[in-house]
Amino acid sequence: MSEKKEPSILEGFKAFLMRGNVVDLAVAVVIGAAFTNIVNSVVKGVINPLVGAFGTKDLDSYSSCLKGICTGSGADATGIQIRWGSVLGATLSFVITAAVVYFLMVLPMAKYLAHQESRRKAKEGTHEVIELTELEVLKEIRDALVAQRGSGHDRD
Numbered sequence: 001m002s003e004k005k006e007p008s009i010l011e012g013f014k015a016f017l018m019r020g021n022v023v024d025l026a027v028a029v030v031i032g033a034a035f036t037n038i039v040n041s042v043v044k045g046v047i048n049p050l051v052g053a054f055g056t057k058d059l060d061s062y063s064s065c066l067k068g069i070c071t072g073s074g075a076d077a078t079g080i081q082i083r084w085g086s087v088l089g090a091t092l093s094f095v096i097t098a099a100v101v102y103f104l105m106v107l108p109m110a111k112y113l114a115h116q117e118s119r120r121k122a123k124e125g126t127h128e129v130i131e132l133t134e135l136e137v138l139k140e141i142r143d144a145l146v147a148q149r150g151s152g153h154d155r156d
Contacts (some may be wrong), residue, residue, distance in 0.1 A: 031105075032097075036049035039097045047092055 007015070016022065048059060055062070063070070063084025070079035 032101075035097055035100060039093050039100065042096055043089060043093050047096075048089075059085040059092075061085060062088065 051059060060083065063081050063083045066080040066082050070078035070081045
């Protein structure tokens with residue numbers, strides 16, 4: 001009876017780190033961090049001025065007072081202030097980030113993979129034709145040998 005040796009915690013952790021998913025996730029985090037600066041610049045440099053054409057340039061200043069009149073700031077603030085401008089800014093940042101990732105990374109990669117898949121299928125189709133042709137030739141050789149044996153040309 002042979003016992004299987006349990007992998008050590010360190011070996012299991014190493015196997016986990018070497019899986020493709022972990023590496024892909026690490027790359028995604030680094031690229032996402034790099035995109036954050038770009039997206040924030042686009043929001044502050046383009047989106048906020050466009051919104052500023054209709055109101056204030058700073059989205060964070062958009063708010064509504066839920067209870068009473070909102071005055072003061074910090075510990076001296078009165079009323080309940082809902083800062084929906086911050087939510088709008090964060091939502092715009094998310095939508096822009098998602099669009100950049102989709103159009104610059106996901107869509108081109110999907111097209112590339114589809115192209116590779118079609119090339120692979122085309123290549124497999126060629127191999128199938130060759131294999132079928134070889135199979136047909138082998139069948140003909142077999143039939144010819146059987147016919148030879150049947151006509152009394154055996155070498156026994």
